[in-house]
Amino acid sequence: MDISFKTDTLRITDEILALIAEIDEFKGAWRAIGRIAPERLSSLRRVATIESIGSSTRIEGARLSDREVEALLRNIEIKAFETRDEQEVAGYAEAMDTVFQNAEAIALTENHIKQLHRDLLQFSDKDERHRGEYKPLSNNVEAFGPDGENLGVIFETAAPFDTPRLMGELVTWAAAELERGKRHRLLTIAIFIVVFLAIHPFQDGNGRLSRILTTLLLLRAGYVYVPYGSLESIIEQSKEGYYLALRQTQGEIWSETPDWHPWVTYFLGALKQQKDRLAKKIERERLILGDLPELSQKILEMAREHGRLTVADAVKLTGANRNTIKDHLKTLTQKGFLERHGAGRGTWYGIA
Known part of the structure; x- marks a missing residue:
């Protein structure tokens, strides 16, 4: 296959092995760990969903707090949203629900990725023309100063002309890797996400969609605890590290010797923090059930x-x-x- 990025340069360090082992241990133990009262488990999921929607949209510039997100979700059936932030929150909620309810049926294909993009931007008026379609215009990642001044391009994404080919290669590669299972699935997911963001295939919504796809791929890989702990909130709280890891890996991603290590270690570290927080919440729920009046x-x-x-x-x-x-x-x-x-x-x- 004529793949445009090289994956054999990924160094499997002791740190990476230890992170994977710890995450997989929690994955295996979840069946027993998650045996708390159904209403408590449902409450954890509701809180995590609100945190995920709020954090993922704020990472991209929205300003709604978790409390405002929760209030909006209570009235989501209205489907009439006054601001861009509300439109983005509502779209993210719908896309997340689709993934939570149908993950096993949503294979990794370009058509499914485009459908999730349509779901994500379904309420965004300004995105109507390009939702669910690859970008027609360049969308390089730019930096802005505290007063909104443009500081220039910090990362050049794939050209619109190259995007369909690169996305075809990426999805074909990832689907085959996940099916074969020779490489650990967490590593395949990490590489898929960082290359997806390097391509930036859609005109808008790429960051939010990358986090929806992360959840989808983790659920399909058997990490069924994911809906009960917000990975997005971990990323929001470590945003500087998130962008630094992306830049360090994406800078050489199309070279003969890309350095996957910065992104992979960040990604696995975020997954570890996610499961650590969830484990503490579960333990707290058990204490509540056992000790509190x-x-x-x-x-x-x-x-x-x-x-x-x-x-x-x-x-x-x-x-x-x-x-x-x-x-x-x-x-x-x-x-x-x-x-x-x-x-x-x-x-x-x-x-x-």
Whole structure:
């Protein structure tokens, strides 16, 4: 096959082997680890979904907070969104839901990638002409200063003329690699994503789509815990490292000796952080079920559902005595389940 990038230069270091082993250990243990009450598991997934949608769209410049994302998703059936940010959030939510519900049926093909791109941009008015189609114009990655001034091109993506050929090669290569399984699937997924972003095949939405595709490929590879922990939030919180790793690998990606190591180690490190956070949340859920009084469990569930909770809210929703509620909130805060915000009458509590 006339592939335009070389993968045999990937160095399998001890660090890479250790990261893969740790991630796969969690993958294998998930069947037992994830045995918590269904409503708790459902709550984890709901929170992770909100975090993923918020983070992935903010990475690309949207400004909606997780609370605003959650409010928007409650009314998503309206399908009338006033701002570009709302359109992007709604599209990301729809594409994620498609992947979560149908991952096993969505093989890695160009047609499926284009369909997911259409889903992602379905509410974006300005993207109507090019959604689901490869880019007609150049879309090099540019840097902008704090005042919005253009600092120039930091990475040249594939030319529109070359994009169909390169995408055809990339998808054919990745599908075959994943089917054969000779290379570890996490390494194949990592390479696929960094080359996809180097090509930047669509006029807009490439970053968001790359994270949707990451979730799809991980689910198809058996990492079924992915919907319960937000990988996107990990990337948002390490954005500088994310872009640095991309630039370091993409700079030589079409050469005879590309250096895959910066991106692969970042990618695997992000997956490790994702599973570490999820493991802590699961352990916390078990502690809740085993040690906390029923009223404390109700308070935590309300904090998850509403995003924030005041003493007055808790009194109204539970019917418990105000001083009793205060005692439970204090204990939950001391044990690290809740975080206290504000002071005086403005005090409220959120999930830690």
